[in-house]
Amino acid sequence: MRRCLALLFLCLLALPLSASANSHEWKIKGSSYQMDIVLMERVWARLVKEMNIPVGIEPPPMIFDSSYPSDVNMAFVYSIMPEYIVPSHIAVSPRAINKKNLSADHFIWGIGHELTHFAFVMRDNGWKYAPYYVEKTKHHHCNREFQRITKALADEIWDAHHDDTMRAFLYGEVILVCEYSPD
Numbered sequence: 796m797r798r799c800l801a802l803l804f805l806c807l808l809a810l811p812l813s814a815s816a817n818s819h820e821w822k823i824k825g826s827s828y829q830m831d832i833v834l835m836e837r838v839w840a841r842l843v844k845e846m847n848i849p850v851g852i853e854p855p856p857m858i859f860d861s862s863y864p865s866d867v868n869m870a871f872v873y874s875i876m877p878e879y880i881v882p883s884h885i886a887v888s889p890r891a892i893n894k895k896n897l898s899a900d901h902f903i904w905g906i907g908h909e910l911t912h913f914a915f916v917m918r919d920n921g922w923k924y925a926p927y928y929v930e931k932t933k934h935h936h937c938n939r940e941f942q943r944i945t946k947a948l949a950d951e952i953w954d955a956h957h958d959d960t961m962r963a964f965l966y967g968e969v970i971l972v973c974e975y976s977p978d
């Protein structure tokens with residue numbers, strides 16, 4: 796199993812128009828957290844467009860995980876070996892769903908960041924769902940394409956709320972997560 800951990804100060808961290816005809820259920824299993832569904836769908840749709848995600852690929856489930864350490868917000872969790880299989884999902888920590896810690900926009904961007912990890916892994920594996928995945932593209936956080944796309948997701952959020960300060964902060968996260976968590 797591999798966890799791409801989103802550190803608190805680093806990686807604080809739609810219906811896809813082309814990828815699906817039915818709206819995805821954006822819910823965190825095990826939590827009553829309410830997210831901005833319309834904006835989340837927009838962010839997913841932007842990711843679908845940026846990465847040409849094929850029709851039929853759905854986002855992984857989001858699952859509340861109370862065991863996460865206090866400095867981690869969320870993580871994309873997936874298996875890389877047959878000996879240890881865990882269904883792919885985005886784990887969301889207690890810290891992330893406390894709006895005193897993460898604003899609504901910050902939270903949506905964080906999920907978008909994890910979805911970008913998901914899309915990279917799926918693309919590396921021919922967009923085929925599998926029990927475990929081969930890692931081909933390494934060091935996502937410092938990958939130029941990953942950085943460009945996660946900035947584009949910040950732009951998409953900016954386009955909804957025109958919060959210049961938030962966009963600047965999220966751009967900063969893109970740089971910091973490479974610097975402090977390159978893997």
Ligand SMILES: [Zn+2]
Binds near residue numbers: 800909936
């Ligand atoms: Zn990450």
